[in-house]
Amino acid sequence: MGSTVRGPWLHASLPGPPALKEGSAGPGPESRFASYELGAPFDEMFDAAGDVRPHCRSLLDELLSSSATDLRGRQTEADKAFLAQGITFTVYGDDQGAERIFPFDLLPRIITGAEWATLDRGLTQRLTAINLFLKDIYHEGRILSEGVVPRSLVYSCKHYRREMRGVSVHRDIYVSVAGTDLVRLENGRFVVLEDNLRVPSGVSYMLANREVTKRVFPGLFNRYNVTPVAHYGQELMATLRALAPLSRAEPTFVVLTPGVGNSAYFEHAFLAREMGVPLVEGRDLLVHDNIVYMRTTSGLRRVDVIYRRVDDDFIDPLAFRADSILGVPGLMNAYRAGNVALSNAIGTGVADDKALYAYIPAIIRFYLSEEPILANVETYLLERPSDRAYVLEHLESLVVKAVGESGGYGMLIGPHSTAKEREAFRDRIVADPRNFIAQPTLSLSRAACLIDDQIEPRHVDLRPYVLFGDKVRIVPGGLTRVALRKGSLVVNSSQGGGSKDTWVLRD
């Protein structure tokens, strides 16, 4: 992929190779960049000519002046910090109950204040429109009547909830917490890859990564003017406050988790602690006369706002999946009666359906009469015969995704696929075209990572977290996920992905 540029920038941009520190072992600093390739993808650290981007200058200097041993030591320190905090996941199928940390890359990814300002406006615009859209489709359905979004597309979505028809949602806030996946293309522009509007996770890693990075790179952190992220818990609390029913003078808030077995349990406990509210499981709650209570040592206590990290399907066995033991029987009725607020509302998944995604720019124009600030990725809807014909012709160059899947599953990455895999996907597409979309294979931008003592570029994305309550609140930055396997485009943690800290600079 692209031509290999071996370090011309080093000589072009540095007065001379820095002297090795006395006594430092191992290869010199220049050779640490020996396998750094600049290719077609946008590189977050160097421009196309191989010169370091101005805002990455200090980071480069830090890397050049640190020995391999030093960097390795910092990586060990960082990994230990995650282990000590118990930020781990259990490896299934291992009877020793081995726990691993999520791979963490040491080097921060840096975004300028100007770049962030655009993202901030674009995300605000997008989520505002999405909330108007959700209100509309669950009430009068103007956008459907006017034919801007096909009725069949909405009603055939498996995350569309009939139960929400005509239900009034306090302040019309359906999505109060969103995690929007952005990628940066060759031209340096960020585009939206997908919206996560149900129970987006990962924000605790954004916070934990920052804590650890500050500790292992204190000097570097000081040389930059980085906007803080640590107040996310307070911002989330303020957002949830806006959802509380007005009739309740002193509302009670809880975080609802599926339990310790869930891979994001650490995050649920973390957010509950940050906000100072109880972390409850379904079995701690009960509904009586359409009021939700939790079992406390002082007896039953009424619950007013639930930040739920349980999917719609599992949240109430009486309304949705009857086999769910994670939910609260009767919760949906209490919700419909307006006696409890849920964040996010039920039925928001219809707006992050991968086929509906293609209509988000139209949705923004329809409700806000504005042009979208953040572009979408070009998307083929396989339900459309013309799109389908094109996609089936060009499977080897496209990415095909199942609309209801997430976590990097149910995907065909054309250029990395075998003829057999493409055949199998072709059959699945023809059998159920509504269930698939296709997009061109994107060249995700790459950021410098520490890989086996070498600095090498790896593909990254960015998931900022957008809060929508009394107003839109976005903590600058987000979670940068990185595909640590060389050449891989899949950043999901379930598939060999890791993460790194994201610094948004104050310009």
Place this chain on the structure above:
Amino acid sequence: MLLSRVADSLYWISRYLERAEHTARVVDVAVDLGLGRGSTRDDGTIDLLYTSLELPISEPGSLAVAAFFDAANANSVLSCITVARENARQAREEISSEMWQQLNGLFLRLKQMRGDASRTPRTHFVSRSVIEGVHLFHGITDATMGHGEGGQYLLAGRYLERAMATARLLDRFMGRAFDGPSPPDQAGLVALLRSCSALEAYCRHYTADVRPERVMEFLLLDANFPRSVRFSASIAESALRSLGRLSGRRAGGDAERLAGRLHASLDYGQVGEILDGEPHLYLTDIGRQCARIHSALYRTYILYSIDTALPA
């Protein structure tokens, strides 16, 4: 305001930590006794120590390692620490991060030691590190967590477990001392005191003149020694009284009443009287009373039925 499920977890965190600490200390004493006596079996003190832990008897060397690391045994130290940690995970938003990190670190160190133990079974260092780890956890708790309702569950669990463990150990030794044919062995009594970390405190109280009835008096009825049954009952009682007050559930006085009765019977107990009666029954009854306090605690605060708690 405390979730019932979280209260349950807090209570078990400290019960399991107490059990781990107790086991680590008893095993340390047993291993030490074994070293002093060459390869021959002693008069049974070592057996008494191990059987008080309810571990299967096998070879002494491997027994100590098993007491620490046997995953199949729910009472092994590693099992106890593992369950304490799982409970801490469940109560993560209630305990401080410092407490969690201490417990998590202890667990990780112990797992690492398990790998080393098969090569060099220097169990004394394992014992020290468990005991210190648990003490540090208590200190961190004291310094970083509110002393409100959650803290009282930690106290109640820790001291109920301790009262039961000391009473059980006393019963194993004293049943033999007072009912059996052979008089108590001096070394056995010292081992008993050391198993409760009580040798120095005993000597300061009675001098180094170690006699069975005095040992009984000290471990059962001393008002100030932190591992005596009486002291443990008094802390458990005060924790339960606080729980009644803090939860606002006056109706839930049963646990408090039972703990108060146990404490009072020890406050007004006298060693001569107990020994003249049936010490074995007296000691096993203490275990039974602790179990009743536990059940009352659960009925009132944790597993109460919904219809008793619905708003009018």
